[in-house]
Amino acid sequence: MTHHLPISFSLNGEAIAIEVPTHTLLVDLIRDRIGLKGTKRSCDMEVCGACTVLLDGAPISSCTTLAVDVDRREVTTIEGVTPADGLSRIQEAFVRHGGLQCGFCTPGFIMAVTALLKAKPHPTDDEIRHYLHGNLCRCTGYIKIFEAVKSLA
Ligand code: FES
Numbered sequence: 001m002t003h004h005l006p007i008s009f010s011l012n013g014e015a016i017a018i019e020v021p022t023h024t025l026l027v028d029l030i031r032d033r034i035g036l037k038g039t040k041r042s043c044d045m046e047v048c049g050a051c052t053v054l055l056d057g058a059p060i061s062s063c064t065t066l067a068v069d070v071d072r073r074e075v076t077t078i079e080g081v082t083p084a085d086g087l088s089r090i091q092e093a094f095v096r097h098g099g100l101q102c103g104f105c106t107p108g109f110i111m112a113v114t115a116l117l118k119a120k121p122h123p124t125d126d127e128i129r130h131y132l133h134g135n136l137c138r139c140t141g142y143i144k145i146f147e148a149v150k151s152l153a
């Protein structure tokens with residue numbers, strides 16, 4: 001028998017109250033129940049970073065986080081850091097430096113960089129590498145992503 005629990009949390013600043021099966025993953029709640037498709041799902045085992053969202057401002061893998069664990073907390077997705085009328089300065093830097101090709105990994109990278117620049121507005125090269133080590137990209141070779149972040153530091 002599937003157990004359900006009511007949860008309340010903030011999603012991109014909006015209050016959400018919803019009942020979820022206790023085994024539901026956060027990535028499925030965000031994408032399939034709530035319909036925000038910017039958060040991507042790939043490895044499903046906390047390796048690739050495509051599913052990265054912020055939980056109380058810290059980057060986490062939504063593919064290995066239970067939805068019930070965000071109860072009374074704050075979740076931010078790529079939709080929450082994208083201005084309604086264009087791109088954020090982080091997103092613009094990725095475009096300017098060619099830090100994306102297919103774009104599948106990009107939301108996860110943007111969330112990781114958002115957390116990095118909030119914690120460390122002027123990160124060192126090592127700090128940039130440290131924050132991005134959990135995000136994989138099959139296309140860019142990472143140099144351009146690194147340069148995009150460096151341009152913001
Ligand atoms: S899909 Fe979550 S880390 Fe890869």
Ligand code: FES
Pocket residue numbers: 099100101102103104105106136137138139140
């Ligand atoms: S741009 Fe294609 S996986 Fe990163």
